Amino acid sequence: MQYRRLGKTELKVSLISFGAIKLPQVDYAEAEACLNRALDLGVNFVDTARGYHDSEEKIGRALKTRRSEYYLATKSSARDAQGAMDDLETSLCNLGSDYVDLWQLHSVSDTNTYDQVLAVGGAYEAAVRAKQQGKARHLGVSIHRCHVTMNRAIPSGLFETLMVAYSPLDQEGLRAEILPLAQRFDLGVIVMKGLSGGALTLPRGEGDPPPSGGDPLVRGALRYIVSTPGVSTVIPGIMHVHEAEENCATADLPLPMSEQDRDALLRRIGSLRRGFRYGQVCLRCGYCQPCPEGVQIPTIFRAADMHRSYPEHLRHMGAELFRSIEVGPEHCTECGRCEQLCPAGLPIREKLKEAAHLFAAG
Numbered sequence: 001m002q003y004r005r006l007g008k009t010e011l012k013v014s015l016i017s018f019g020a021i022k023l024p025q026v027d028y029a030e031a032e033a034c035l036n037r038a039l040d041l042g043v044n045f046v047d048t049a050r051g052y053h054d055s056e057e058k059i060g061r062a063l064k065t066r067r068s069e070y071y072l073a074t075k076s077s078a079r080d081a082q083g084a085m086d087d088l089e090t091s092l093c094n095l096g097s098d099y100v101d102l103w104q105l106h107s108v109s110d111t112n113t114y115d116q117v118l119a120v121g122g123a124y125e126a127a128v129r130a131k132q133q134g135k136a137r138h139l140g141v142s143i144h145r146c147h148v149t150m151n152r153a154i155p156s157g158l159f160e161t162l163m164v165a166y167s168p169l170d171q172e173g174l175r176a177e178i179l180p181l182a183q184r185f186d187l188g189v190i191v192m193k194g195l196s197g198g199a200l201t202l203p204r205g206e207g208d209p210p211p212s213g214g215d216p217l218v219r220g221a222l223r224y225i226v227s228t229p230g231v232s233t234v235i236p237g238i239m240h241v242h243e244a245e246e247n248c249a250t251a252d253l254p255l256p257m258s259e260q261d262r263d264a265l266l267r268r269i270g271s272l273r274r275g276f277r278y279g280q281v282c283l284r285c286g287y288c289q290p291c292p293e294g295v296q297i298p299t300i301f302r303a304a305d306m307h308r309s310y311p312e313h314l315r316h317m318g319a320e321l322f323r324s325i326e327v328g329p330e331h332c333t334e335c336g337r338c339e340q341l342c343p344a345g346l347p348i349r350e351k352l353k354e355a356a357h358l359f360a361a362g
Contacts, residue, residue, distance in 0.1 A: 001042025007188030017045035019235035024053035032062035041248040049075035056094035075106035084126035103136035109144040165193040179230030191234040214246040220265035227256035270343030288338035294327040304355040329356040
């Protein structure tokens, strides 16, 4: 296992860590087996949350004799100080620990929520109090998708870590904008949803055994993530021993990922695109560029995806990005060159028309 510094916390955390969001789906025996196997393989960072049903209880029971061997992180979704402190006390009881190494404000994913937790009587007051009392050694925040909030939280000096969703299918500009900013302000970056909620696994029938030698798509996706500058650790959700073993084996692969291996991964993802629950979406790989007419295809598709998937009060961000594009879809001459190069086999010409219509309609 390799280890990296988790930003200004100065903690040295395993490259591949343990995301405990899926533990409620297995019984106590299975949870205990996979947690202990992960620690045996060198994992030293376990992340859970108050909202993950009995995940905390299972961690507390499974690892009660190994508390000194790993860093423990949990999260609270409460927005007020009293609710957050109540959550922390419950978490500590469930986890069987007097403290957590990292306590995070959970899913502070829009500007209204950000303002709420930082207001007088907000959850951040509880976080500061918890750190003063030694119940939380470090403070972090998890933010889903909202770059506006990330751009406020990172330079604020209030947090030591940032948790974000990032994968080959869910980049959302993090690689170019957010991760460099986090590096600049020395925040440790914890990557969640590295396998896109299970989308980045090879299709397998129910009851089928895992692929011999592991799932190359899983290894490739995790390797892609930890090869990205600014990433401290990734926390794929684990609920079986073979998943812990498969994930940890990624840390033994050469890093950073070569361009050839990255190309092979994206093409493998593209070849299986229709089997993913996300449908056909742009991989942002840039293989369609440069367009002979200068059409900024990946940016157009990113704007459309933002408009479709962001909460209603944030959809304007997609429209603003679309308006900033210098060469839009109306300049496409339908030569088809981009479609020949696209590893996902997207009907790019058709999707450009859809994007133009989407934003023309407001």
